[in-house]
Amino acid sequence: MGDIRDSIASWSRDFVPTLSREEHRVSRFGEPSGHVFRRDGVQSGPVWYAKYRLPDGRQFQRRIGPAWTQRGRPGTGYFTKRTAEAWLRAVMDAARAGTLPGMVVTNATVADACAEWLRWSEEERGCSPGTMRGRRSSVRAYFVPAFGDRPVEAVTTEDIERWRSCLPATLSVRTKNKMLTELHGVFRRAVKVWRLPANPVAEVEQLRERRIVDLEVYSPEEVMALVRAAASEQDAAMFLTAAFTGLRRGELIGLRWRDVDFPASLIRVHRSYSYGALTVPKSGKVRAVPLAPEVAGVLARLGQRGLFTGEEDLVFPGELGGFLDGSALRRRYLDAQAAAGVKRLRFHDLRHTFGTRMIAVADIVRVKEWMGHADIETTMRYLHFAPRPEDAALVAKAFKSADGDGHDFGWSAEHALQPR
Known part of the structure; x- marks a missing residue:
């Protein structure tokens, strides 16, 4: 059956539809028919062919493949009369179902499908500005x-696989898999809008991605050194808040004074600001994060400034009270790292610093809620980096030997390593 599918796919890529929408609609009332026959060529040898008529009245003759005339199991690529007839039945079944390549006429190109997918992503799905920028x-x-001018119904799984194999080698496996997922979304939308019989990307397997989770975080001492080296009181408060709450940069930029609940010792995360627009947090949910006394103290001092301290004002505003420039913040953050003499980590690693410190003292469900993770697996990665000095003592206790009376054998690693 694999040879049958491959054989059908080999000629379907060149099958160009000529039906209008009206002609296609009428053709659905017809019944496909056909038969197979063998032709013995002088040079090519015996070959199986199929002659058939589609529901719209068009007739075709197609070469199925070389005929197997010997005893035993047919060789790869060869057909007996039975398998040739099975090939034809597969074509007839696809024709009856309207899924035979070339029978669906959409009058839409891949460029049209991409434009519809982007519109749907932004207007109906409400994707964030960052997501839309990437798409x-x-x-x-x-x-x-690669595909812009081609009809959406003419793109095959083999086309997608060839396209992916030609992507620049400089792209990571993760990026290639991400683009394959996006292209799957384009055709999934086309299936719904233009009634494509199938999504050609669905059968393309993702590349194997070896993801090594290697978090880099700051120690508490390095966080305080970074805070002391900040260029302004506001930057210092922002760096400390990021490390002590795990808020994302966009969530910090979008934070308003009414979100800071000093009596309840909480910060409520309602929104995030990125790429010039306010959106909901990445998880799509409002969450509450503990407000540590150190953060409450610096925010209280920041609230004593002369401007921008109303309920609707931003906690970390720009010069005129508007949203902070993320690029400028990043430059000041790098300058503070250099002045503090700490290792150069991303601003987002302050969030990871919070995650690794919290997982050592709080249960994983609470840490998941504080960080706004969509699933527990994302939170679990912090378990491998949490500082737990007591674990070494647990290992030592597990390997401590005792005799029947409960007395230690007096064994030690240093003694075992001494030469005999």
């Missing part, structure tokens, strides 16, 4: 140049 980049740089 537009994929469409502009990779999808439209």
Whole structure:
């Protein structure tokens, strides 16, 4: 059956539909028919062919493959009369179902499908500005140049696999898998809008991705050194808040004074600011994060400034009270790292610093809620980096030997390593 599917796919890529929408609609009332026959060529040898008529009245003759005339199991790529007839039945079944390549006529190109997917992502799904920026980049740089002018129904699984194999070697496996997922979304939307019989990306397997989780975080001493080296009181408060609450950079930029609940010792995360727009947090849910006394103290002092201290004002505003420039913040953060003499980590690693410290003292469910993770697996990665000095004592206790009376044998690693 694998040879049958491969054989059908080999000619279906060149099958160009000529039906209008009206003609296609009428053709559905017809019944496909056909038969197989063998032709013995002088040079090519015996070959099986199929002659059939589609529901719209068009007739075709197709070469199925070389005929197997010997005893035993047919060789790869060869057909007996039975398997040739099975090939034809598969074509007829696809024709009856309307899924035979070339029978669906959409009058839509892949560029049209990409535009519809982007519209749907932004207007109906409400994807964040960051997500939309990445999707537009994929469409502009990779999808439209490769498939833009082609009808959506003409793109096959084999086309997608060839396209992926030609992607630049400089792209990581993760990036290639991400683009494959996005292209799957383009055609999934096309299946719904233009009634494609199948999504050609669905059968393309993702590349094997060896992901090594290697978090880099700051120690408490390094966090305080970074805070002391900040260029302003506001930057110092922002760095400390990031490390002590785990808020993302966009969530810090979008934080308002009414979100800081000093009596309840909580910060409520309602929104995030990125790429010039306010959105909901990444998880899509409002969450509450503990407000440690150190953070409460620096925020209280920050609230004593002369401007921008109303309930609706931003806690960390720009010069005119508007949203902070993320790029400028990043530059000041790098300057503070250099001045403090600490290792150069991303701003986002302050969030990881919070996660690794909290997982050592709080249960994983609470840490998940504080950080706004969508699933527990994301939170579990911090377990491998949590500082737990007592674990070494537990290992030593597990390997401590005793005789029947409960007395130690007096064994030690140093004694065992001494030469005999």
